[in-house]
Amino acid sequence: MGKRKNRSRHRTGQGPGGSIAKWRQGTLRSYSVGALPIINRILDRMQLEDILAAHLPGEDARTKIPTSHGVMLLIRNILIAREPLYGLGEWASRYAPDLLGLDAEQVTALNDDRSGRCLTRFFLADPAAIGLAATTWSVREFDVALDELHNDSTTITVHGAYRAADREVALGGRLLPAITFGHNKDHRPDLKQLLYILTLSHDGAVPVHFRVCSGNVPDDQTHQETWEVLRQLTGHPDFLYVADCKLATLDNMMYLHGHGGRFVTVLPRTRKEDDTFREQLAQGRIAWQPLWDKVDEHGQVVDRFSVSDAPTLTAEGFRLIWYHSTRKAELDVAARATSIRRALLELAALRAKLQSPRTRYREAAKIQAAVDHILDDHHVSQLIRVTLQDTPREIYRQDHRGRPGPDTRYIKEIKPRFDLQYDIDHEQMSDAERGDGVFPLVTNDRTLSEVDLLHAYKRQPLIEKRFEQMKTDFAIAPVWLKDSKRVNALLGVYYLALLAEALLERELRRAMQREGLDSLPLYPEGRDCSRPTTRRLIDVFDSVQRHEIHRSGEAPTVVVTELTPLQRRLLRLLGIPASDYGR
Template sequence: MKRPLLKTPPLGDTAQAAGRTLHSYHLGLLPILNRLLTRLRLEPILRDYLPPEDRRSRISPAQGLMVLLKNLLLSREPLYGVPQWAARCDPAALGLAPQQIAALNDDRIGRCLDQLFRSDCGSLALAVATQAIAEFDVELDELHNDSTTVTFSGAYLDAARETKRRGQTRLAITWGHNKDHRPDLKQLLFILTVAKDGGVPVYFQAKSGNVVDDRTHRSTWDLLCKLTGRLDFLYVADCKLANTENMAYVHGHGGRFLTVLPRTRSEDRTFREALAGGRVRWRWVHDKYDEEGKLADQFRVSEPAATSVEGYRLEWYHSTRKAELDALARARQLERTLKDMAELQQKLTSPRTRYRWRAKVTEAVEVILQAHGTMDWIELEIEEHEQEIFRQERRGRPNDRTRYRRQVKSRFELKYALNHATLASAAVSDGVFPLITNDRQLSEEALLLAYKGQPVIEKRFEQLKTEFEVAPVFLKEASRIQALLCLYFFVLLVQALLERELRRAMARHQIASLPLYPEGRACRRPTTPQLIELFENVQRHCLVVGNKPPVVMTTKLSKLQRRIVKLLGMRMVYDN
């Protein structure tokens, strides 16, 4: 049976007058993104890894995924909104022919995600990262790893456990340690590794929602060794790396690691006791200045360097800025604690109080102190008072022969005050943090600066959840969600490469800033959202007059737009 022809929907905006027809398409930042994607060879790599195409498909899986990727970068529509967004754009900039737009719908994009899931997202991400590292010359001397959670609203009953589907592992969307502070919602774990060089993402993994972070470091380090082809890169991660098994694995295989020592370790308690006893000497190591040249932070290191129980190098640092923040955080903790204690005291004095037993009062107090982490800073006493109540033995109007029954009820009162001794002891440790490493060659300052690069990956997570709105996820099938998270890794990669290319070009040309902020104010570190907004007005027009060949025109770029295109080395990218 012959397939019915799909009618091509109206593309762009159309205006007609006196035999003339003008078609206008949105172009925006698409030409610049296409140039980056060409260098990244993303579509050819997708074609190599995706299962064989169905010849009946009007849009190949690689084409559909590329359209979805560009939408996530520029607009972030739900799947049902992608066709309408694509219809407003120049089809050529999306890598499609005009007649293919009619075949683009949410069902088609969903099947493209199915094909991506079948392709083994881990191997695909590794291949794309390898191409990015080679093409853009990304330095891999220092790699930062961390994880976040992607939170879901919904039951996802069919994804309660890991299962095998189409030869791949479908992850479990379930409860775990939620980093969005929503323990009531289910989640997946999103693990990301970025290079210090521009914060470029080099690898990602998705794990089931109940996977604990400290179990992922060894497999991640093995994959990074495969990606880099070396063992001597510095692997920087949070305190989940700092357990004996993880550190021994990296050290035993010839790798280098750097992480922060958890508060639960015995070395932490020993040092803080020595600090409270005045037995620690500090030496200046680094000053940090803000963009205006003002001193923002000062760092000191303790002398001499300590050693962990495993024999690794342990350096203790003190930050003046962190000391201020620690003191402020403690003051807020105490303020909230005292407020909750006052509310509890009010409940205890209420005539209809439900706190009639000491055990219940003690439990309520412990909940408050543990919730705010102030167990050691509050001196507390629960006083019990007996209250006599006389009630008539029988109903009726009381008289001189009425008999009364005496009842005794317990009432409780809280007596609490600040423990100034423990508060003073805690204040001594303000601004202190320990770093543990097996590298004996790096200086104290180099170790500090390496660890202070960790917020770069936190910035990527912030962008994932705010600029690109990874949640809420408008998908039900867990396998498609896994494929979508792989696409989000490519989104973060393209964004990071674009910003890195522009900032490096500014440095080469000794350009301190660009007027990208409102009112033309200077911006020293241009971001992708700023570029998207700057090029938002760029359109491509096609003028048709009678039977004459169409005339194609593009919005004339502003001086600032031309300057950015020139810095990126893409002078001709907006030419017709």
């Protein structure tokens, strides 16, 4: 193998920092500033660089970019632009190096290999431990409440075979999760995945813990280990742990209850208690009491919640409260209508195949299996009645080959043929409609009221919003990295970026609340935004630049884009001096 040649600047996409304009009297160098000073303020308060330096292994003397600096650069990039690793150097060259925590020589040295090696060293330092340390400090620094924590998971889809990573591997005292097939929540069962578990506080939807598991790990097997880490983080077991129905297994609920924990979850439809209640509902033996009206920002009622007047217990003895939502009832009706329509279309297509002279469906068992698949796939097996009719047909063929004549003999054959008859079972439809909008919550907390439990459960979509930000703003998936260690490390970097984003968003909203502001004109054309996000904040500062005028024999003159009234207002809310912004 020949000696490896150094990569050219053209290949890595890197050039001199900023953009340059020259004239006779000197040189003008312009850098992007954007929202970097705001992001740096949050990262400094998080003590993130110090935490990274404390956990990362020692640096080699030949290292041009320390791993902590490389990880911090990745976090800034994810928050602002989400460039791929090979474009990181070109992106960084547009910004003032000091705002990135680098010098000009380090910016020039950036390339995908160095970024990849930073990820490898970050993985060896245990991203989960670093994330927990960063969370522990940030919770104290920003006074984040930990009395109610929400947990959920999503799948991170990867592109590629990853044959060497399809099994868990013990590495450095830890298990490297397997990149393999599983229940893909992105609806891509053809691609391999990892399971990404996230827990956040109801206070500002701030992430407090993450885990990466093998792609084929069931969700219900992750809660006990996650809860133990959260108990370590909070220092006590009696925080309210809110999760979806995967928590509602005998082992999980008894484990949390036996260790002094409190939980709220949804009762699965597979439980016997669900069948019993819905039978009573169909018989008209359940009455509902008004509980809470949800209103929008204009004061309009968008949902009405009621609670059953007959509280019950689960088989384990936990509280079981049944709720009814008018909005959920509307969604249930629409979803059922869509499912029935799609099932009928597929049944019609199957029937057309049965009528074809070249049909391959000539066995009753095969046809019944196809029917069952359609009904089960759309969850309408109780709502559509399907009858399989045996309609054999007589055909006649010559007893020998050749052109038929007056003396040709014909043989009668009976060909098996089938037909489908189907219709909607309106009696079952009526029973299903009685259960529209109904959902059960299970808890072992005997002190919280029905409305408090409902509010806790209705905050669960906060975590879905964070997943949405990861997959849209951060573009976390699909993952294209080849090394599975770097894939896992990158997911840890995404957690730190998500933590910084949530804290910045929380700081701005709390400042608005302190000053009695209902909204800020962050949308195009100055339209009001009542719940500003970090993404909108970053976009507002996108035009800010720093200009350095260099003249021979003189100190550089630094000029920063004049801030708009809105930008100054935002900086005041965040407690950042406008006079020093970007300098």
